[in-house]
Amino acid sequence: MIKMDFIPISEPNIGDKELEYVTDAVKSWWVSSLGYYVEKFEKDFAAYCNAKYGVSVSSGTVALHLALVALKIGVWDEVIVPNLTFAATANAVLYTGANPVLVDVESDTGNINVDFIEQHITSKTKAIIVVHLYGHPCDMDRVNEIAKKYNLFVIEDCAEAHGAEYKGKRVWKFSDISCFSFYGNKIITTGEWGMCLTDDENLNQRMRELRDHGMKKDKRYRHAEIGFNYRMTNLQAAIWCAQLERIDDFIQIKRNNTKLYNELLKNINWITLPIEKGYAKSTYRMYTIFVDKDKLGMDRDTFIKTLKENWIDSRQVFYPLVDMPPYEQFWKKDELKISNQLSYSWLNLPSSTKLTKEKIEFICKTIIEICKK
Protein backbone atom coordinates (compact mmCIF):
# COMPACT_ATOMS: atom_id res chain seq x y z
CA MET A 1 0.00 0.00 0.00
CA ILE A 2 1.22 3.53 -0.67
CA LYS A 3 2.61 5.34 2.30
CA MET A 4 0.81 8.53 3.21
CA ASP A 5 1.48 11.43 5.52
CA PHE A 6 -0.59 11.38 8.69
CA ILE A 7 -4.19 12.23 7.74
CA PRO A 8 -5.73 14.54 10.34
CA ILE A 9 -9.37 14.36 11.39
CA SER A 10 -9.96 17.89 10.18
CA GLU A 11 -7.93 20.93 9.21
CA PRO A 12 -8.91 24.49 8.43
CA ASN A 13 -8.91 25.48 4.78
CA ILE A 14 -7.32 28.93 4.71
CA GLY A 15 -6.13 30.42 1.41
CA ASP A 16 -4.95 33.56 -0.38
CA LYS A 17 -8.25 35.39 -0.08
CA GLU A 18 -8.13 35.11 3.73
CA LEU A 19 -4.58 36.50 3.70
CA GLU A 20 -5.59 39.33 1.39
CA TYR A 21 -8.55 40.42 3.54
CA VAL A 22 -6.73 40.16 6.85
CA THR A 23 -3.84 42.20 5.44
CA ASP A 24 -6.35 44.81 4.38
CA ALA A 25 -7.83 44.85 7.90
CA VAL A 26 -4.38 45.28 9.49
CA LYS A 27 -3.52 48.11 7.10
CA SER A 28 -6.83 49.82 7.89
CA TRP A 29 -5.74 50.00 11.55
CA TRP A 30 -9.20 48.82 12.57
CA VAL A 31 -7.96 45.83 14.51
CA SER A 32 -10.43 45.83 17.40
CA SER A 33 -14.17 45.24 17.48
CA LEU A 34 -15.20 48.06 15.15
CA GLY A 35 -14.50 48.09 11.44
CA TYR A 36 -15.64 47.29 7.96
CA TYR A 37 -15.32 43.52 8.20
CA VAL A 38 -17.30 43.12 11.45
CA GLU A 39 -20.26 44.90 9.91
CA LYS A 40 -19.91 43.00 6.66
CA PHE A 41 -19.65 39.71 8.53
CA GLU A 42 -22.86 40.27 10.46
CA LYS A 43 -24.78 41.44 7.41
CA ASP A 44 -23.49 38.78 5.04
CA PHE A 45 -24.04 35.83 7.35
CA ALA A 46 -27.54 36.97 8.27
CA ALA A 47 -28.28 37.29 4.54
CA TYR A 48 -26.78 33.87 3.82
CA CYS A 49 -29.13 32.31 6.40
CA ASN A 50 -32.05 34.58 5.49
CA ALA A 51 -32.18 36.14 8.96
CA LYS A 52 -32.87 39.78 9.76
CA TYR A 53 -30.12 40.31 12.34
CA GLY A 54 -26.70 38.87 13.06
CA VAL A 55 -24.91 39.59 16.33
CA SER A 56 -21.26 38.53 16.28
CA VAL A 57 -19.63 37.30 19.49
CA SER A 58 -16.31 35.82 20.58
CA SER A 59 -17.27 32.11 20.51
CA GLY A 60 -20.07 29.64 19.95
CA THR A 61 -20.30 29.03 23.68
CA VAL A 62 -20.91 32.67 24.51
CA ALA A 63 -23.38 32.87 21.61
CA LEU A 64 -25.45 30.26 23.48
CA HIS A 65 -25.03 32.10 26.78
CA LEU A 66 -25.98 35.45 25.25
CA ALA A 67 -29.08 33.93 23.65
CA LEU A 68 -30.24 32.47 26.98
CA VAL A 69 -29.64 35.72 28.86
CA ALA A 70 -31.40 37.71 26.15
CA LEU A 71 -34.41 35.41 26.57
CA LYS A 72 -34.23 36.08 30.34
CA ILE A 73 -33.58 32.49 31.29
CA GLY A 74 -32.01 32.14 34.73
CA VAL A 75 -32.11 30.60 38.21
CA TRP A 76 -34.92 28.03 38.79
CA ASP A 77 -35.59 27.65 35.07
CA GLU A 78 -35.12 24.44 33.14
CA VAL A 79 -33.87 24.07 29.58
CA ILE A 80 -34.16 20.89 27.53
CA VAL A 81 -30.88 19.79 25.90
CA PRO A 82 -29.79 16.59 24.16
CA ASN A 83 -27.62 14.20 26.18
CA LEU A 84 -25.23 13.79 23.23
CA THR A 85 -23.61 17.11 22.38
CA PHE A 86 -20.50 19.14 23.04
CA ALA A 87 -20.57 20.15 26.72
CA ALA A 88 -20.80 23.87 25.85
CA THR A 89 -24.51 23.43 25.07
CA ALA A 90 -25.23 22.43 28.68
CA ASN A 91 -22.57 24.71 30.18
CA ALA A 92 -24.22 27.79 28.69
CA VAL A 93 -27.45 26.84 30.48
CA LEU A 94 -25.57 26.34 33.76
CA TYR A 95 -23.86 29.76 33.44
CA THR A 96 -27.30 31.37 33.70
CA GLY A 97 -28.16 29.47 36.88
CA ALA A 98 -30.80 27.40 35.09
CA ASN A 99 -30.71 23.60 34.94
CA PRO A 100 -30.26 21.59 31.77
CA VAL A 101 -32.64 18.64 31.41
CA LEU A 102 -31.02 15.83 29.45
CA VAL A 103 -33.03 14.07 26.76
CA ASP A 104 -32.02 10.99 24.77
CA VAL A 105 -31.26 11.08 21.04
CA GLU A 106 -32.30 9.30 17.83
CA SER A 107 -30.27 6.25 16.90
CA ASP A 108 -29.78 7.26 13.26
CA THR A 109 -28.86 10.97 13.45
CA GLY A 110 -27.79 11.36 17.08
CA ASN A 111 -30.09 14.40 17.29
CA ILE A 112 -32.52 14.99 20.16
CA ASN A 113 -35.37 12.47 20.04
CA VAL A 114 -38.48 14.63 19.76
CA ASP A 115 -40.65 11.78 21.06
CA PHE A 116 -39.00 12.14 24.48
CA ILE A 117 -39.18 15.93 24.88
CA GLU A 118 -42.72 16.27 26.13
CA GLN A 119 -42.31 13.92 29.09
CA HIS A 120 -39.47 16.14 30.40
CA ILE A 121 -41.44 19.38 30.37
CA THR A 122 -42.39 20.82 33.77
CA SER A 123 -43.77 24.16 34.94
CA LYS A 124 -40.13 25.36 35.14
CA THR A 125 -39.24 24.57 31.54
CA LYS A 126 -38.51 27.71 29.55
CA ALA A 127 -36.72 26.62 26.42
CA ILE A 128 -35.54 23.78 24.20
CA ILE A 129 -32.03 23.84 22.76
CA VAL A 130 -31.64 21.56 19.78
CA VAL A 131 -28.25 20.65 18.31
CA HIS A 132 -27.91 19.81 14.63
CA LEU A 133 -25.22 17.23 15.28
CA TYR A 134 -22.45 16.91 12.69
CA GLY A 135 -24.46 18.99 10.24
CA HIS A 136 -27.67 16.92 10.15
CA PRO A 137 -30.71 19.06 11.04
CA CYS A 138 -33.21 18.06 13.73
CA ASP A 139 -36.88 17.57 12.97
CA MET A 140 -37.74 21.23 13.57
CA ASP A 141 -41.47 21.18 12.72
CA ARG A 142 -42.07 18.69 15.50
CA VAL A 143 -39.84 20.59 17.95
CA ASN A 144 -41.74 23.79 17.24
CA GLU A 145 -45.11 22.08 17.63
CA ILE A 146 -44.16 21.15 21.19
CA ALA A 147 -42.62 24.57 21.88
CA LYS A 148 -45.83 26.24 20.78
CA LYS A 149 -48.03 23.95 22.84
CA TYR A 150 -46.07 24.69 26.05
CA ASN A 151 -45.06 28.26 25.18
CA LEU A 152 -41.31 27.57 25.17
CA PHE A 153 -38.46 29.33 23.42
CA VAL A 154 -36.43 27.38 20.88
CA ILE A 155 -32.70 27.89 20.44
CA GLU A 156 -30.84 26.15 17.65
CA ASP A 157 -27.23 25.23 18.40
CA CYS A 158 -25.99 25.48 14.81
CA ALA A 159 -22.30 25.25 15.75
CA GLU A 160 -21.91 22.23 13.48
CA ALA A 161 -24.47 23.02 10.83
CA HIS A 162 -23.66 26.20 8.85
CA GLY A 163 -25.54 25.94 5.58
CA ALA A 164 -27.46 22.76 6.48
CA GLU A 165 -31.08 22.73 5.34
CA TYR A 166 -34.37 21.57 6.83
CA LYS A 167 -37.15 21.23 4.25
CA GLY A 168 -35.22 23.45 1.86
CA LYS A 169 -34.46 26.28 4.30
CA ARG A 170 -31.13 26.90 5.97
CA VAL A 171 -31.06 26.09 9.67
CA TRP A 172 -31.59 28.95 12.03
CA LYS A 173 -35.05 29.72 10.58
CA PHE A 174 -36.72 27.45 13.12
CA SER A 175 -35.96 29.15 16.41
CA ASP A 176 -36.09 32.42 18.35
CA ILE A 177 -32.31 32.69 18.32
CA SER A 178 -29.76 30.43 16.69
CA CYS A 179 -26.11 30.18 17.65
CA PHE A 180 -23.11 29.48 15.44
CA SER A 181 -19.45 28.77 16.16
CA PHE A 182 -16.50 29.52 13.88
CA TYR A 183 -13.91 27.53 15.80
CA GLY A 184 -11.05 25.94 13.84
CA ASN A 185 -12.77 22.62 13.13
CA LYS A 186 -16.17 23.98 12.07
CA ILE A 187 -17.28 24.23 8.44
CA ILE A 188 -15.99 27.77 8.11
CA THR A 189 -13.67 29.26 10.67
CA THR A 190 -11.88 32.33 11.85
CA GLY A 191 -10.01 30.61 14.68
CA GLU A 192 -12.49 31.43 17.41
CA TRP A 193 -15.75 33.28 17.05
CA GLY A 194 -19.51 32.94 17.06
CA MET A 195 -22.75 34.53 15.98
CA CYS A 196 -26.38 34.79 17.07
CA LEU A 197 -29.09 35.15 14.46
CA THR A 198 -32.61 36.39 15.10
CA ASP A 199 -35.55 38.01 13.32
CA ASP A 200 -36.63 39.87 16.45
CA GLU A 201 -35.61 43.54 16.64
CA ASN A 202 -35.79 43.64 20.46
CA LEU A 203 -33.69 40.52 20.93
CA ASN A 204 -31.19 41.90 18.44
CA GLN A 205 -30.89 45.16 20.37
CA ARG A 206 -30.67 43.41 23.72
CA MET A 207 -27.94 41.03 22.55
CA ARG A 208 -25.95 43.97 21.12
CA GLU A 209 -26.04 45.76 24.45
CA LEU A 210 -25.33 42.67 26.54
CA ARG A 211 -22.27 41.72 24.49
CA ASP A 212 -20.89 45.25 24.94
CA HIS A 213 -20.88 45.41 28.77
CA GLY A 214 -24.62 46.10 28.90
CA MET A 215 -24.06 49.67 27.74
CA LYS A 216 -27.03 51.53 26.30
CA LYS A 217 -26.51 52.12 22.60
CA ASP A 218 -27.27 55.82 22.82
CA LYS A 219 -25.69 56.45 26.24
CA ARG A 220 -22.07 55.44 26.49
CA TYR A 221 -20.95 54.28 29.99
CA ARG A 222 -24.56 54.06 31.09
CA HIS A 223 -25.16 50.44 32.14
CA ALA A 224 -28.76 49.34 32.39
CA GLU A 225 -27.82 45.80 33.42
CA ILE A 226 -24.80 43.56 33.93
CA GLY A 227 -23.39 42.77 30.53
CA PHE A 228 -20.35 40.99 29.15
CA ASN A 229 -17.47 41.62 26.83
CA TYR A 230 -18.38 39.12 24.13
CA ARG A 231 -17.21 41.20 21.16
CA MET A 232 -15.02 39.90 18.36
CA THR A 233 -12.38 41.63 16.25
CA ASN A 234 -12.17 43.10 12.78
CA LEU A 235 -9.07 40.98 12.04
CA GLN A 236 -10.94 37.74 12.58
CA ALA A 237 -13.93 39.07 10.67
CA ALA A 238 -11.65 39.69 7.67
CA ILE A 239 -10.60 36.03 7.57
CA TRP A 240 -14.19 35.01 8.03
CA CYS A 241 -15.44 37.14 5.10
CA ALA A 242 -13.13 35.21 2.79
CA GLN A 243 -14.35 31.93 4.31
CA LEU A 244 -17.99 32.82 3.65
CA GLU A 245 -17.23 33.24 -0.05
CA ARG A 246 -16.15 29.59 -0.05
CA ILE A 247 -18.79 28.01 2.20
CA ASP A 248 -20.88 26.48 -0.58
CA ASP A 249 -17.77 24.88 -2.09
CA PHE A 250 -16.81 23.46 1.30
CA ILE A 251 -20.27 21.97 1.80
CA GLN A 252 -20.21 20.45 -1.69
CA ILE A 253 -16.78 18.92 -1.03
CA LYS A 254 -18.02 17.42 2.25
CA ARG A 255 -21.06 15.97 0.52
CA ASN A 256 -18.90 14.51 -2.28
CA ASN A 257 -16.48 13.04 0.25
CA THR A 258 -19.38 11.42 2.07
CA LYS A 259 -20.63 9.89 -1.16
CA LEU A 260 -17.21 8.42 -1.89
CA TYR A 261 -16.77 7.07 1.65
CA ASN A 262 -20.28 5.55 1.54
CA GLU A 263 -19.54 3.88 -1.78
CA LEU A 264 -16.25 2.38 -0.60
CA LEU A 265 -17.51 1.26 2.81
CA LYS A 266 -21.00 0.07 1.89
CA ASN A 267 -20.25 -3.64 1.86
CA ILE A 268 -18.62 -3.82 5.27
CA ASN A 269 -21.04 -5.59 7.58
CA TRP A 270 -19.77 -4.08 10.85
CA ILE A 271 -20.18 -0.49 9.70
CA THR A 272 -23.44 1.47 9.65
CA LEU A 273 -23.12 4.44 7.29
CA PRO A 274 -24.40 7.94 8.07
CA ILE A 275 -27.92 8.74 6.88
CA GLU A 276 -29.69 11.78 5.53
CA LYS A 277 -33.40 12.04 6.35
CA GLY A 278 -35.92 13.00 3.69
CA TYR A 279 -36.36 16.49 5.12
CA ALA A 280 -32.64 17.19 5.43
CA LYS A 281 -29.69 18.49 3.54
CA SER A 282 -26.79 17.57 5.80
CA THR A 283 -23.42 19.27 5.58
CA TYR A 284 -21.61 16.21 6.98
CA ARG A 285 -19.35 18.35 9.08
CA MET A 286 -17.88 15.07 10.29
CA TYR A 287 -18.10 11.77 8.46
CA THR A 288 -19.45 9.47 11.16
CA ILE A 289 -19.85 5.69 11.14
CA PHE A 290 -21.33 3.28 13.69
CA VAL A 291 -18.95 0.46 14.55
CA ASP A 292 -20.39 -2.91 15.62
CA LYS A 293 -17.63 -4.17 17.89
CA ASP A 294 -18.91 -7.76 18.04
CA LYS A 295 -18.87 -8.15 14.28
CA LEU A 296 -15.53 -6.33 14.00
CA GLY A 297 -14.01 -8.34 16.86
CA MET A 298 -12.41 -5.23 18.34
CA ASP A 299 -13.83 -2.36 20.36
CA ARG A 300 -14.03 1.10 18.91
CA ASP A 301 -11.14 2.54 20.86
CA THR A 302 -8.79 -0.27 19.83
CA PHE A 303 -9.90 0.37 16.27
CA ILE A 304 -9.01 4.07 16.66
CA LYS A 305 -5.55 3.05 17.88
CA THR A 306 -5.07 0.68 14.97
CA LEU A 307 -6.02 3.39 12.49
CA LYS A 308 -3.51 5.73 14.11
CA GLU A 309 -0.76 3.14 13.65
CA ASN A 310 -1.69 3.27 9.98
CA TRP A 311 -1.31 7.08 9.80
CA ILE A 312 -5.03 7.77 9.96
CA ASP A 313 -6.57 10.03 12.56
CA SER A 314 -10.09 9.27 13.78
CA ARG A 315 -12.08 10.34 16.77
CA GLN A 316 -14.64 9.11 19.23
CA VAL A 317 -17.80 11.21 19.47
CA PHE A 318 -18.82 13.13 22.59
CA TYR A 319 -19.34 11.32 25.89
CA PRO A 320 -22.97 11.31 27.03
CA LEU A 321 -23.29 14.37 29.28
CA VAL A 322 -24.90 12.26 31.98
CA ASP A 323 -21.69 10.22 32.28
CA MET A 324 -19.66 13.21 33.49
CA PRO A 325 -19.59 14.66 37.03
CA PRO A 326 -20.89 18.19 36.28
CA TYR A 327 -24.01 16.86 34.55
CA GLU A 328 -24.93 13.52 36.14
CA GLN A 329 -27.32 15.21 38.57
CA PHE A 330 -29.48 16.32 35.65
CA TRP A 331 -30.53 12.79 34.81
CA LYS A 332 -34.31 12.58 34.96
CA LYS A 333 -36.41 9.61 34.02
CA ASP A 334 -35.53 7.69 30.93
CA GLU A 335 -32.40 5.65 30.55
CA LEU A 336 -30.67 7.77 27.91
CA LYS A 337 -29.86 4.44 26.31
CA ILE A 338 -29.30 5.52 22.73
CA SER A 339 -26.93 8.38 23.50
CA ASN A 340 -24.92 5.96 25.52
CA GLN A 341 -24.82 3.42 22.73
CA LEU A 342 -23.87 5.97 20.06
CA SER A 343 -21.27 7.62 22.21
CA TYR A 344 -19.32 4.41 22.63
CA SER A 345 -19.80 3.05 19.07
CA TRP A 346 -19.70 6.06 16.78
CA LEU A 347 -16.51 7.11 15.10
CA ASN A 348 -15.51 10.18 13.09
CA LEU A 349 -13.22 9.54 10.13
CA PRO A 350 -11.09 12.30 8.54
CA SER A 351 -13.49 14.93 7.24
CA SER A 352 -11.37 17.83 6.08
CA THR A 353 -12.25 19.75 2.92
CA LYS A 354 -8.63 19.26 1.90
CA LEU A 355 -8.98 15.46 1.64
CA THR A 356 -8.18 14.12 -1.80
CA LYS A 357 -9.84 11.18 -3.51
CA GLU A 358 -6.60 9.20 -3.06
CA LYS A 359 -6.61 9.81 0.65
CA ILE A 360 -10.19 8.64 1.08
CA GLU A 361 -9.38 5.53 -0.98
CA PHE A 362 -6.32 4.93 1.21
CA ILE A 363 -8.41 5.28 4.38
CA CYS A 364 -11.09 2.86 3.17
CA LYS A 365 -8.54 0.33 1.89
CA THR A 366 -6.79 0.44 5.26
CA ILE A 367 -10.07 -0.13 7.07
CA ILE A 368 -10.82 -3.15 4.89
CA GLU A 369 -7.30 -4.55 5.52
CA ILE A 370 -7.64 -4.08 9.28
CA CYS A 371 -10.86 -6.03 9.47
CA LYS A 372 -9.39 -8.91 7.45
CA LYS A 373 -6.78 -9.46 10.16
Ligand SMILES: *Cc1c(COP(=O)(O)O)cnc(C)c1O
Ligand atom coordinates in the same frame (compact mmCIF):
# COMPACT_ATOMS: atom_id res chain seq x y z
C1 LIG B 1 -18.16 23.74 18.84
C2 LIG B 1 -19.46 23.64 19.50
C3 LIG B 1 -19.89 24.59 20.44
C4 LIG B 1 -18.99 25.65 21.02
O1 LIG B 1 -18.40 26.51 20.14
P1 LIG B 1 -17.06 27.30 20.54
O2 LIG B 1 -16.94 28.30 19.45
O3 LIG B 1 -15.96 26.30 20.57
O4 LIG B 1 -17.29 27.93 21.86
C5 LIG B 1 -21.18 24.48 20.94
N1 LIG B 1 -22.01 23.50 20.57
C6 LIG B 1 -21.61 22.54 19.69
C7 LIG B 1 -22.59 21.48 19.30
C8 LIG B 1 -20.33 22.57 19.14
O5 LIG B 1 -19.95 21.60 18.29
